[in-house]
Structures are given as C-alpha cells and as structure tokens.
Amino acid sequence: MQVSRSPFLHTDVRGEKLPPTIGGFVADGFEPVAHAFEASIISGSALGAACTIMHRGEAVVDLHGGWNSAKRNKAWASDTIALVYSLTKGLTGMAAAVAASRGLFSYDERVADIWPEFAAHGKGDVTVGEALSEQAGLAAIDYKLAVDRLGDEEAICAAIARQKPNWAPGDYSGNHAYTLGWIASEIIHRRDPQGRRLPEFFNEEIGAPLGADVFVGLPEGFDQRRIARIEGFGMQDLFIHHTTMPWPLTFKMCVPGTLAFRTLNNPLVLEGPGALDNEEFWRVGQGAAGGMASARGLARLYDAFAQGGASLGVTSEVMATLKQGHPYPRKGLKDQILTADMYYSYGFEKPFSQWEFARTRSAFGSFAVGGSLAFCDPExxxxxxxxxxxxxxxxxxDPREKLVRDAFYSCLENQK
Known part of the structure; x- marks a missing residue:
C-alpha cells in the first residue's frame, strides 16, 4: 500500500510562544485522526502524547504533541520516549514468542520442567502458556520488594518459585502487575544458550534488529533529554477524579491485606505509579512495567507481528497461537485483581466481548495504567x-486514546 504523507503541524491558536500543538504527518484520508489527537492536547487532558499507526507495513499516522514534562518548557518531539508501564507486558510476550519459535520452550510445556523450584505449593502442572496468560495465581508475592532491589532477579525469582499461589492455577486470571516479567525472564534465562534474562534477550533479539526506540532496561549513555517525564496520580485522585476504574478495585487497592493492595502496592505503598518514573527503574528492565519506548518504536515492533513475524523468526505455528489466544480460565475471565473481566493471553491482552479494541479477534497487545495502548491485528x-x-x-x-482509535478505524473504513 502506497500512502501520500501530508505534514500536519498546528501552532497554538493564541499565538503565544508555545510548542506546536501537534507535529508529524498523516496519510491522505486520515486527517480526522490528527484532529482527534489534537483535541486532547488542546484541551489539556493530555500533557503530552504520541501516536503511530501502521497499516499493511506503511505508517499512515505518526503524530506527537504537547509537553514532555509538567515543567512545560520542552515540547514532546518526534523521538521522545517514555516509561510505558504495562505496555511492557506486550514486549515480554514478543520475547516469549521469539524464544518459543526458536525451540527454547513450548507454550504447552510445564514451567517446572524448565524451572524445577517453581513446582512448590502445587504449581507443578502450570504450563508456560498459563503462566504467561496470568493464570498461575502469582499476582501478589509475600517477598517485600523495593525499587532499589528490583534488579535482583535471582532473589525475586526464588521468592516467586516458593510462593503459595493466590488462587488455584488455571481457575482464574489476574493482573500479574510485576511478576509476569520475572516469570518470563527466568524461563528464558534457563533455556537460552547464552543464559540471557529478559532485558538482554529482548533488546538484542527484538529491539535492536528492528531499530526501534523500545527498551527493556534503558541502555547506558541514552540521551535523557529525550525522555518524557510522567505526570502521575495519587491514590486520592482515584476517588476525587474517579472515571472508569471499577469502584471495588479503587477501594481494595487502598485496603491493606486485600489481594489488590498486595499486588499493586509492592513495591509502591499508596504512592501511585508516577513514583516509578526514575532513572533507577528505567535501567532495571522490569519485564512487566519498566519498558521505555516511543510510540513509533512500539508500532514498528507490532508491525513485525502484524506482518506475520517472519522478520523476527516467529514461526507460523506461534503466530497462529497468538492469534487464536490462550484458553479462558476455568472459572471465567474476571480478573481477580482488577475486579473486571480481562482476557490475558501469552503475555498480551486479547479482544473479547467487553473490550473489542480492534476489528478482529486476531489482535493482541497490551494496555497500561494511565491510558496507553499498543497492539497489532494481523488479520x-x-x-x-x-x-x-x-x-x-x-x-x-481512555477517552483521549479511544477518540484517536475510533477516528482511525472510521478513516480505514472509508479507504475501501
């Protein structure tokens, strides 16, 4: 598909010395996407943002706008990256797909056959696919985490292995907010001939070959002026500015002893996710919440999967598995942490009846706290x-993001 790229640059309507409202380009016929993107920047509902969309291997939307920090003294640029929280899970899913394609393990293999210590407390029959689909019951762990010790994967994985599951594995799924990354990292580490853990495996086998500004563990020497700083929220904001967060989750994540509190406040204790936006965490390479990426880089990675995965050596069998999705938990899709239905699958989320984020069920990707979303739809x-x-x-x-996505799909329909 050949596209005609039209620069899209609007300056602030008041004529003040402010950065451009948005910059970048859209393909002919996709101009409404730029207007939708611009709306959240003008309204102030997004401090800064970026969006890249590719179709059949061609970029049809590549936009950025707003500020790169709450100081409002620097514009979000075309090469800006940011901490992307749970969008990192999709990166971990990609790494697992590449590893499985190379025969390091299969999704149907038992984790304990790779990592014998994992079998403790009745976890011996948990498969790699179940663990990556957040069905292992390891959302909350008793091991006390601290931001300055999140890089000690050996100690953390030992704690995960000896952890009694939060529910009978396979009965339910639940947001493994941090642990998904360490579980995947240990599985890869034990089977990779070079003994690499997730950060090295992802950066060397996926990010670097595709030339994408996406990192699980920010490299030394990276120009930190390119990093957008996070404007987070406090726990009080979930009550004062409540939107679509389920009320049961809002309460439970603030009540010590609940599964939601134990999952979402270890290592943070009622500080809010913005507290993770620091150099120490950027460099750790935490495989469920610590990815650093640009929208352009994320879209490039997902485009490799949208086009069948061959550029990364992903086999047709693995691609078919990702498109099909992992079987639902035995007792339904209700997330035991988020208190709402969610379909987790091999490190990604999939569309289902309550959240059809793409036009076909072949899609897979991940969303993150705060509203970010990245996915591909191979079909x-x-x-x-x-x-x-x-x-x-x-x-x-998130209404800021959904406005853009809806505009894109409306334009795509009109391209036919």
Whole structure:
C-alpha cells in the first residue's frame, strides 16, 4: 500500500510562544485522526502524547504533541520516549514468542520442567502458556520488594518459585502487575544458550534488529533529554477524579491485606505509579512495567507481528497461537485483581466481548495504567501505539486514546 504523507503541524491558536500543538504527518484520508489527537492536547487532558499507526507495513499516522514534562518548557518531539508501564507486558510476550519459535520452550510445556523450584505449593502442572496468560495465581508475592532491589532477579525469582499461589492455577486470571516479567525472564534465562534474562534477550533479539526506540532496561549513555517525564496520580485522585476504574478495585487497592493492595502496592505503598518514573527503574528492565519506548518504536515492533513475524523468526505455528489466544480460565475471565473481566493471553491482552479494541479477534497487545495502548491485528494488517505522560484514572478505553482509535478505524473504513 502506497500512502501520500501530508505534514500536519498546528501552532497554538493564541499565538503565544508555545510548542506546536501537534507535529508529524498523516496519510491522505486520515486527517480526522490528527484532529482527534489534537483535541486532547488542546484541551489539556493530555500533557503530552504520541501516536503511530501502521497499516499493511506503511505508517499512515505518526503524530506527537504537547509537553514532555509538567515543567512545560520542552515540547514532546518526534523521538521522545517514555516509561510505558504495562505496555511492557506486550514486549515480554514478543520475547516469549521469539524464544518459543526458536525451540527454547513450548507454550504447552510445564514451567517446572524448565524451572524445577517453581513446582512448590502445587504449581507443578502450570504450563508456560498459563503462566504467561496470568493464570498461575502469582499476582501478589509475600517477598517485600523495593525499587532499589528490583534488579535482583535471582532473589525475586526464588521468592516467586516458593510462593503459595493466590488462587488455584488455571481457575482464574489476574493482573500479574510485576511478576509476569520475572516469570518470563527466568524461563528464558534457563533455556537460552547464552543464559540471557529478559532485558538482554529482548533488546538484542527484538529491539535492536528492528531499530526501534523500545527498551527493556534503558541502555547506558541514552540521551535523557529525550525522555518524557510522567505526570502521575495519587491514590486520592482515584476517588476525587474517579472515571472508569471499577469502584471495588479503587477501594481494595487502598485496603491493606486485600489481594489488590498486595499486588499493586509492592513495591509502591499508596504512592501511585508516577513514583516509578526514575532513572533507577528505567535501567532495571522490569519485564512487566519498566519498558521505555516511543510510540513509533512500539508500532514498528507490532508491525513485525502484524506482518506475520517472519522478520523476527516467529514461526507460523506461534503466530497462529497468538492469534487464536490462550484458553479462558476455568472459572471465567474476571480478573481477580482488577475486579473486571480481562482476557490475558501469552503475555498480551486479547479482544473479547467487553473490550473489542480492534476489528478482529486476531489482535493482541497490551494496555497500561494511565491510558496507553499498543497492539497489532494481523488479520487487519494494523499496528497501533498511543502513549502519554499524563496518567488518567480509568481502566481501558481512555477517552483521549479511544477518540484517536475510533477516528482511525472510521478513516480505514472509508479507504475501501
């Protein structure tokens, strides 16, 4: 598909010395996407944001706008990256797909056959696919985490192995907010001939070959002037500025002893996710919440999967598995942490009846606290990434992001 790229640059309507409202380009016929993107910047509902969308291997939307920090003294640029929280899970899913394609393990293999210590407390039959689909019951762990010790994967993985599961594995799924990354990292480490853990494996086998500004563990010497700083929220904001966050979750994550509190406040204790936006965490390479990426880089990675994965050596069998999705938990889709239905699958989330984020069920990707979303739809040939540095207080379908996605799909329909 050949596209005509039209520069899209609007300056502030008041004529003040402010950065451009938005910059970048859209393909002919996709101008409404730029207007939708611009709306959240003008309204102030997004401090800064970026969106890149590819279709059949061509970029049709590549936009950025607003400020790169709450200081409002520097514009979000075309090469700006940011902490992307749970969008990192999709990166971990990609790494697992590449590893599985190389025969390091299969999704149907038992984790304990790779990592014998994992079998403790009745976890011996948990498969790699179940663990990556957040069904292992290891959302909350008793091991006390601290931001300055998140890089000690050996100690953390030992704690995960001896952890009694939060529910019978396979019965339910639940947001493994941090642990998903360490579980995947240990599985890869034990089977990779070079003994690499997730950060090295991802950066060397996926990020670097595709030349994408996406990192699990920020490299030394990276120009930190390119990093957008996060404007987070406090726990009080979930009540004062409540939007679509389920009320049961809002309460439970503030009540010590609940599964939600134990999952979401270890290592943070009622500080809010913005507290993770620091150099120490950027460099750790935490595989469920610590990715650093640009929207352009995320879209490029997902485009590799939208086009079948061959550029990364992903096999047709693995691609078919990702498109099909992991079987639902035995007792339904209700997330035991988020208190709402969610379909986790092999490190990604998939569309389901309550959240059809793409046009076909072949899609897979991840959303993040604060509203960011990235995914691909192989059947539709779409890869999509929208990220922001101003965290919203909803679950999924952040209105700032959804406005852009809806505009894109409306334009795509009109291309036929």
């Amino acid at each position: 539709d040939g779409v890869s999509y990434a929208w990220i922001t540095n101003q965290l919203g207080t909803g679950k999924w379908d």
